[in-house]
Amino acid sequence: MKRGNFLKKFLPQKTDYIAVDVGTRQTKIAHVNSAGETPMVISLESVNTPEGMFRSDAPEDQLNRFLTETFEENGIKGKEVIVCMTGDRVITRYVLMPRLTDKELAKAIQVEAANSIPVPMSNLSLRHVRLDGEGEQQTQRIMIAAAPTDVVLKYYDLFSRAGTRISVMDHAPLALWRVCFGMGEMGMETAAAIDIGASYTNIIVSRDQRLVFSRTLPVGGDIITRSMAETYSMEFDEAQKYKEERAKILTSEEAAMAFNPEDMQIDFSLRDGLSELTREIRRSIEYFNSQSGGNPVQRLIFSGGTAKLKGFIDFIADALEVPAGLLKFPVIHLDGQGQDAPIDPSYAVAVGLALRGARQFQ
Ligand SMILES: Nc1ncnc2c1ncn2[C@@H]1O[C@H](COP(=O)(O)OP(=O)(O)OP(=O)(O)O)[C@@H](O)[C@H]1O
Ligand SMILES: [Mg+2]
The missing domain is CATH 3.30.420.40 (ATPase, nucleotide binding domain)
Incomplete structure (x- = not known):
């Protein structure tokens, strides 16, 4: 057992997760508790995102004011939040690689990314995720996500100046996969999940409960x-x-x-x-x-x-x-009277981000 995993058994487990999905039309905040067998929604909130906020020429003070007010009004000032990058700034690649140790894989990813992504590596922040679980196969599918470093740093800076701390910068296709397929209820078929926002559409395909394809289209409602x-x-x-x-x-x-x-x-x-x-x-x-x-x-x-x-x-x-069909959220959501309440489908990415903490993904 790795030292980290060993210690984890004895430390109190964090079960409350807050995610912020800044959409081009609406900013969604999902607060999910994953202590129980089925994760439970504590709150879902949304605020209109000011027009043009994520254009590169958007005035920073306006952006800062919007985030500060939103975080204050929704009680998440001083809290840790999970976020993902808006739009199509993240380049995603799916590659097949030999089974490697973490260290070997990190090195191999650098080489693979340099060969397949037409942007200088010095400008990009890379992340990779092993998509297959432990197994006997000789090869393994890996997702590589590459985002412009200056934009990543800008997110961290903006959220910190608005009074929160980004604990994880996640990737929208992974969030969508978690909420649509990751909780184990969706059989082993080949199915696509399609999130259509205002300016973008995220498409993912899952097969045998594994993410196998994703694409972001610059078109929406x-x-x-x-x-x-x-x-x-x-x-x-x-x-x-x-x-x-x-x-x-x-x-x-x-x-x-x-x-x-x-x-x-x-x-x-x-x-x-x-x-x-x-x-x-x-x-x-x-x-x-x-x-x-x-x-x-x-x-x-x-x-x-x-x-x-x-x-x-x-x-x-x-x-x-x-x-x-419409997404059926794999979480408990109760109204004020303790009755099951439906969840607005525009919260899919926000809930998927917050589900990162659910035991299924530990
Ligand atoms: N009842 C409805 N009927 C039709 N369209 C709707 C309805 N409610 C919301 N929309 C549309 O959904 C879009 C907003 O959805 P969503 O909140 O998922 O987008 P977003 O996350 O802000 O955008 P993006 O993901 O593209 O950055 C808008 O185009 C809005 O007009
Ligand atoms: Mg969206």
Whole structure:
């Protein structure tokens, strides 16, 4: 037994984890306790992220004020938080390597990354994760994540100046895998989890409960909002509100029965916005399937705010010709009366980050 593991048995185990997922539209904070058999949500909070906050030219004082206020209002000032990087700044590679010791692997990863990532290594922070458990195989699949060092340092600095401490800088695909597949309830099939936010879509594929593929697409629910803004000559914010509160994609039966021209026009506008998003998702799934050795994706699990669009799940299952459903969170979440309460799918990444501390991942 390694010395660290030996000591761990005697030290009190930390069971409370707070995660912050700064999305381009909403910043989500998930507080999860993993002391019980099934982790339990203590709280879920969200705040609108100020427009353009993560553009490289965003004013730092505005960013600092937003984070400071958010952390103070949500009682996490002075606490440790788990975060991941927003957007598509992290480059991810999946490689097959011989079984190596930790030290050998760290060295081999440097060489592999230098060969496969077209950015000077001196500008990147590298992390790697062994995706296969202990086993007899001679080879092992490794995920390499590379992020620009200046951006990583900026996150640490921003969070620290806003009164929290980043305990772990995690990777969104890993968080999504944990919440969708990692808790052991999802069988051994090949399934994809797709989180559609406002500006980005994260796609992962899990097979035999192992992460085997991920991709971040620079497209999300904003594209639907823009389509509606154009159809109705509305401002973006107004169109977004209209989309969230009123819009619905009609099923073919509903479309055949619809006599209300407004419903038909909304449906048309939504489909127009969704066509590029659907095309991009289809392309990624088809790419994975073409590499999968005859073991294609059999099921789709959706999360992210855009998955809440009325009629979306039926629409996408139909368009991609794969069975689809909304994520069922593998955690306990009770309302004020102690009754089971559903979890908003836009919390998938935040809850997945907080699940890092669950015993399944120790
Ligand atoms: N009821 C709803 N119907 C349709 N769309 C919705 C609904 N609720 C939220 N959305 C859309 O979901 C998106 C926000 O989702 P989410 O909070 O997952 O994004 P984010 O994490 O902030 O963004 P990103 O991950 O792209 O940085 C927005 O485009 C919003 O309009
Ligand atoms: Mg998001």
